Amino acid sequence: xxxxxxxxxxxxxxxxxxxxxxxxxxxxxxxxxxxxxxxxxxxxxxxxxxxxxxxxxxxxxxxxxxxxxxxxxxxxxxxxxxxxxxxxxxxxxx
Numbered sequence: 001x002x003x004x005x006x007x008x009x010x011x012x013x014x015x016x017x018x019x020x021x022x023x024x025x026x027x028x029x030x031x032x033x034x035x036x037x038x039x040x041x042x043x044x045x046x047x048x049x050x051x052x053x054x055x056x057x058x059x060x061x062x063x064x065x066x067x068x069x070x071x072x073x074x075x076x077x078x079x080x081x082x083x084x085x086x087x088x089x090x091x092x093x094x
Contacts, residue, residue: 011046016046017063021046028058051079056075
């Protein structure tokens with residue numbers, strides 16, 4: 001395991017549970033061949049701190065293959081965090 005399971009405070013940290021972006025992409029593909037994931041996509045998602053909603057189910061299933069504690073609740077919380085949202089679109093923006 002590459003990332004620490006106790007510190008899942010970002011989407012990047014979730015993706016970092018896998019030893020490489022290639023391993024992450026491979027697991028995502030293995031659980032849902034209809035929605036393949038490339039290494040490039042894995043890098044972009046980690047960089048942006050967001051995974052498209054249509055990939056969340058695959059993420060949960062891929063994480064379960066390794067016993068990683070990734071749940072729908074965690075994914076929603078991480079996507080709803082202030083660090084993920086655009087400062088110009090947040091309700092508390094001036």
